[in-house]
Structures are given as C-alpha cells and as structure tokens.
Amino acid sequence: MPCKLHLYLVLFIFTARQCFADDDHEMEEFLKREFSLSKPYQGVGSSGSSHWELMGDAMVTTEQVRLTPDMQSRQGAVWSRIPCHLKDWEMQVHFRIHGQGKKNLNGDGLAIWYTKERMQKGPVFGNRDNFTGLGVFVDTYPNEEKHIERIFPFVLAMVGNGSISYDHERDGRPTELGGCNAMVRNLKHDTFLFIRYIRRRLTVMIDIDGQHEWRDCLDIPGVRLPQGYYFGATAITGDLSDNHDIVSLKLYQLTLLWNKKEDEEEITIPSVDNMELLRVVQSQEGMSGIAIFFTVLFSMLGCIFLIVIGLVVYSHWNESRRKRFY
Numbered sequence: 001m002p003c004k005l006h007l008y009l010v011l012f013i014f015t016a017r018q019c020f021a022d023d024d025h026e027m028e029e030f031l032k033r034e035f036s037l038s039k040p041y042q043g044v045g046s047s048g049s050s051h052w053e054l055m056g057d058a059m060v061t062t063e064q065v066r067l068t069p070d071m072q073s074r075q076g077a078v079w080s081r082i083p084c085h086l087k088d089w090e091m092q093v094h095f096r097i098h099g100q101g102k103k104n105l106n107g108d109g110l111a112i113w114y115t116k117e118r119m120q121k122g123p124v125f126g127n128r129d130n131f132t133g134l135g136v137f138v139d140t141y142p143n144e145e146k147h148i149e150r151i152f153p154f155v156l157a158m159v160g161n162g163s164i165s166y167d168h169e170r171d172g173r174p175t176e177l178g179g180c181n182a183m184v185r186n187l188k189h190d191t192f193l194f195i196r197y198i199r200r201r202l203t204v205m206i207d208i209d210g211q212h213e214w215r216d217c218l219d220i221p222g223v224r225l226p227q228g229y230y231f232g233a234t235a236i237t238g239d240l241s242d243n244h245d246i247v248s249l250k251l252y253q254l255t256l257l258w259n260k261k262e263d264e265e266e267i268t269i270p271s272v273d274n275m276e277l278l279r280v281v282q283s284q285e286g287m288s289g290i291a292i293f294f295t296v297l298f299s300m301l302g303c304i305f306l307i308v309i310g311l312v313v314y315s316h317w318n319e320s321r322r323k324r325f326y
C-alpha cells in the first residue's frame with residue numbers, strides 16, 4: 001500500500017509538472033528557407049547546390065517529392081544537407097499518402113526525422129535502425145495483430161540514442177513516446193503534421209480533417225535533443241504499397257520573447273526524462289478500462305448475492321413466523 005501511494009504521488013507530481021509547463025509562451029516564428037522544402041523544388045535531386053538531397057526511389061515532380069511510388073519494395077528519402085543548430089523550432093509537414101490498396105492492404109508509411117545520421121537506408125520507414133535523434137512516424141500498416149484499441153494509420157514518436165532498436169513487428173510500441181490515430185489515406189483535402197520542439201518539450205499535432213484545425217497528438221516534456229542534427233523524410237513499401245508524397249516541409253525558428261532562466265547544460269545524447277514513468281502512465285491508462293469493468297462487474301455480482309441472501313433469510317423468517325401463528 002505505501003508503495004502504491006508513492007506511485008500515485010509520483011504520478012501527481014509528473015502531471016502537475018506537465019500542467020505548469022503548459023502556459024503559452026509568447027514567441028516569434030521565422031521561416032528558415034535553408035531548412036524548408038517547397039514548390040517548385042528548385043534543383044532538388046539534380047543540383048549539388050540544393051539544400052536537399054534525394055535517395056533511393058524518391059522522385060521530384062512539379063506537385064510533390066514522391067518518396068515512394070505505389071509499388072512493392074521501394075524506399076526513398078529526402079534529406080537536408082545542412083545540420084540545424086536552432087534551439088527551438090517547429091516543422092510543418094504537408095504530406096499525402098494514397099494508393100490503390102484497400103483498407104489495411106497498404107503500407108508501410110513515412111517518417112519525419114531530426115537525426116545525427118543522414119542518407120542511410122534501412123528498415124525503419126526507409127531509414128537505418130538504431131538512429132540517433134527524433135523520428136515521427138505515420139505508420140499505415142498494423143504489423144502486430146492484437147491491436148484492439150489502436151486504429152491505423154497511427155502517428156507515433158520515438159527518440160533513439162544510437163542503440164535503441166525500432167520493433168517493426170510491434171509497430172514500435174516498446175519504444176514509443178506517445179501517439180494518436182490519424183485517418184490520412186486517400187483524402188481529397190490537404191493533410192499536415194506539425195512537430196514543435198521548444199524548451200525540451202515535444203509537441204506533435206495533426207491537421208487532417210480539412211478544417212484547418214490542429215488536433216493534439218502528443219505532448220511530452222523533458223525530451224533532450226542535441227543541436228546540429230539533420231532533418232529528413234523517408235518512406236518504405238513492402239508487399240503492400242502506397243504513394244508517399246511530401247508536398248512541403250516548412251521549418252520555423254521559434255524565439256521566445258519572455259525567457260525564463262535557462263538550463264544551459266549542453267545535450268550530447270538524445271534522451272527522454274522519466275521514460276520509465278511514461279511507461280507506467282501508459283500501462284495504467286491501458287488498465288483503467290479493464291479495472292472499471294471488473295469493479296462494476298463484481299459490485300453487481302455482490303449486490304445480486306446480497307439480494308439473494310436477503311430473500312432467502314426473509315422467506316425463512318416469514319415461514320417460521322407463520323408457523324408460530326397457526
């Protein structure tokens with residue numbers, strides 16, 4: 001019992017901390033062209049002077065950078081050539097995922113990266129495994145069967161430190177920071193992903209309903225990402241496929257107008273504070289539905305049991321009373 005109390009206290013402090021960090025910072029946004037990719041994609045994939053480099057099956061057209069076509073076993077990427085030394089930033093991704101496949105007969109998805117490594121092929125949505133930095137995935141195929149409560153496509157964030165492997169068979173669940181479902185496939189309207197990193201707080205939002213409204217996907221404090229990493233976007237297809245298109249990547253520098261005293265300790269290895277606690281919170285959330293179900297079930301069984309006992313006792317008492325009178 002003291003152990004449980006302790007856990008709740010820790011959870012409370014954790015939640016409280018999240019709330020206090022929630023106050024809106026006043027800030028300025030400034031578009032950084034050297035880290036942005038937009039039409040008409042001048043020189044991308046053909047000129048060495050472009051800020052962006054293509055890899056694998058990626059192709060530039062007038063309308064988009066197509067990371068993979070709707071064909072089996074393709075992978076493609078577009079990577080920034082310049083390391084980004086901004087402290088606080090926001091990436092707005094305009095993307096499209098579409099193809100011939102019926103629901104759940106398409107795959108595998110795309111990823112947006114901020115990593116130490118660049119231009120390396122691999123199994124993690126077309127990027128290498130054991131990456132160092134941040135990956136935000138739009139996973140369009142459920143590999144793990146037992147996904148009762150998880151609807152795909154699913155947006156998920158992960159931070160790697162160079163020795164953490166992405167578990168493809170389990171759709172990255174063991175290493176996830178959080179995520180949300182996002183029905184982004186074969187839509188007529190524009191779909192956007194928004195990644196904000198400010199004062200070590202990672203926020204991911206999506207705008208996929210054509211309403212020009214951002215919907216929260218995840219919001220995690222204490223995410224430590226070094227400066228000087230590369231932005232990139234990658235995608236992969238396997239037996240199942242889709243067109244994975246990037247229409248634009250827009251990177252904004254964020255400047256806080258009102259600065260609290262800063263923790264200036266330099267970050268060298270990516271990590272997430274309280275990662276174990278995040279696990280606990282997630283498993284507790286998963287438990288609560290079942291816990292409520294059993295609590296209700298046992299309470300009802302208990303009531304029925306008491307009523308039955310009561311009726312039996314009452315009828316016995318009634319009978320003995322009648323016997324006394326006659």
Ligand SMILES: *[C@@H]1O[C@H](CO)[C@@H](O)[C@H](O)[C@H]1NC(C)=O
Nearest residue numbers: 160161162163164269271275
């Ligand atoms: C990477 O993270 C794992 C799991 O949290 C940890 O065991 C490992 O020591 C970390 N590696 C480095 C280089 O920090």
Ligand SMILES: *[C@@H]1O[C@H](CO)[C@@H](O)[C@H](O)[C@H]1NC(C)=O
Nearest residue numbers: 128129130162163164165166
């Ligand atoms: C990734 O790291 C894990 C654990 O450190 C290791 O077992 C695995 O071989 C590595 N994979 C690659 C592709 O480097």
Ligand SMILES: [Ca+2]
Nearest residue numbers: 139141143171
């Ligand atoms: Ca998957």
